[in-house]
Amino acid sequence: MADTADTADMADTQVLVVGGGPVGLTLAIDLGQRGVACTLIDKREAPAFLPKMERCNPRTMEFFRRLGIAEDVRKAGYPSHLPMDVFIVTSLVDPPLVHHPHPSVDELKRRTAATNDGTYPLEPYQLISQYTLEPLLKEVAERTPGVTVRFGTELVSFDQDDEGVLARLVDRDGIESTLRSSYLAGCDGGASTVRRELGVELEGDTGLELRQALFRCDELYDKIPIGKGRHYHVADDKHTFMIVQDDCRHFTLHAVVDSDQAMVELFRSIIGMPVDFETLYVGRWTQRLMLAERYQRGRVLLAGDSAHLVIPTGGLGMNTGAADAIDLSWKLAGTLAGWGGEGLLRSYELERRPIGARNVTASRRKSEERWVWRSAWEPNITADSPEGAATRARVAELAMSEQLKMVGVELGYRYVDSPLIWQLEGEGPDPETYDYVPTSWPGARLPHVWLPDGSALHDQLGRGYTLIDLGGGERGMAGGVPALEAAFRRWGAPLDIKHFDSDDARRVYEADRLLVRPDLHVVWRGEDLPDDVDRLASMATGHGG
Secondary structure, eight states: OHHHHHHHHHSSEEEEEEOOSHHHHHHHHHHHHTTOOEEEEESSSSOOOOOOOOEEOHHHHHHHHHHTOHHHHHHHSSOTTSOOOEEEESSSSSOOSEEEOOOOHHHHHHHHHTOOSSOSOSSOOEEOOHHHHHHHHHHHHHTSTTEEEEETEEEEEEEEOSSOEEEEEEETTSOEEEEEEEEEEEOOOTTOHHHHHHTOOEEEEEEEEEEEEEEEOTTHHHHOSSOOOSEEEEOSSSOOEEEEOTTSSEEEEEEOOSSHHHHHHHHHHHHOSOOOOEEEEEEEEEEEEEEESOSEETTEEEOGGGTEEOOSTTSOHHHHHHHHHHHHHHHHHHHHHTOSOHHHHHHHHHHHHHHHHHHHHHHHHHHHHHHHHHTTOOGGGGOSSHHHHHHHHHHHHHHHTOOOOSHHHHHOOBOTTOTTSOOOSSOOSOTTOSSOOOOOOTTBBOOOOBOTTSOBGGGGOOSSEEEEEOSOHHHHHHTTHHHHHHHHHHHTOOEEEEEOOOHHHHHHHOSSEEEEOTTSBEEEEESSOOSOHHHHHHHHTTSOO
């Protein structure tokens, strides 16, 4: 433990985060809140006003809640009372072929408040444009103690040794400098400099080449006659897809067309109404389904798009990266604090890369499912004829049959073969399901439950490990709790003991006691602690079991 501290003292910063997008900023904020000194750099002068991600899924919002910023994100995003409906259309003025209703944030909060079986996350999703989220996270990072944010600073190259990483940087004025850190996290996107310097390859597929455009039209949202929503898929031969951005005044359009001007004309055609709009951006992008061959080499680690690329279908891109950031943050913090064993940081790749592969597969399946109804398109789809009506009916029939729901992918992932997770007998729940079934099987995210006083159990858990006792304090103390506390204390790892009297929690968790990690994934569950609590503590903290 002393060697780790000495190494940190020699560094200019404990962790260098490369990349100031949502993933890098989330990592920096969480590190800072855990007492880790970190520096975040980004070669851009400032966050760009460009359309990228547009939705934080429930798990990401749960992370933001623990960071204390969930309500800030909601206030900046899509109004909470508006529906999140999805339409399949030929235009915004013609009757929709399909209308998929999706509840507003307010409605989901009402359902969550009235339900206590673990099926609902603590936080609903939130539509927020990346160009809104990035500046917000940047401001949070800049006011977080221990975090230094340096936009306009580019990583040129780096070298690492057994004690740290030496990064060579250049600022906006062309002035070169070096910065030494104990660890480096590459959150610098699909064209990652960090990944290139590591010599790590992306493996997978390249798909459609599309254009993306951002338009401003202040009156369009209120004038849409067919219904208010967030996504409008156009049934055509161009894979056209329109997204309402968070302020309901900006709209992104994706399509396979030959020119930038064609995007403008396509937008005008889809609107189908005489409204004024401004074109703010048009650019090209390529769909990719790819996974890095590894997430770590030595003291350098990859997260977010640096490690995996998905198609936006399903909303798994940034959200997978946010989960990377949270997993990586507490493991870096534990390693730097000296209580984490050699296996703690090594488990990052062992846990997160299989999830990256799972989410790439889920994105592919969702895209293929959407391709089914798009392939039924015929040129006569808008014709006022029996043939046109038949085509519209066929597209609608296939689109209505879409079955894949992302909630199981977003909330139900489980670290199946992690060296930090106690293995129970049996296979446990299906870790590949697309439906969410709440479970406290080791490796899973702890389901949300309300306590009898109306508070969320999640909110009662601190930033370290927690032993949850639902079986009564007296029996718990006799069941080896002091020995477990002593075992964690020997490593110097933080452990809280929390006693809750909740029949709902016992019913959902199917156990009287659970050991939960800093990221709220379950390490172990049972009625009484295992006989070898030293092994449990050693395994959970990365010292082997």
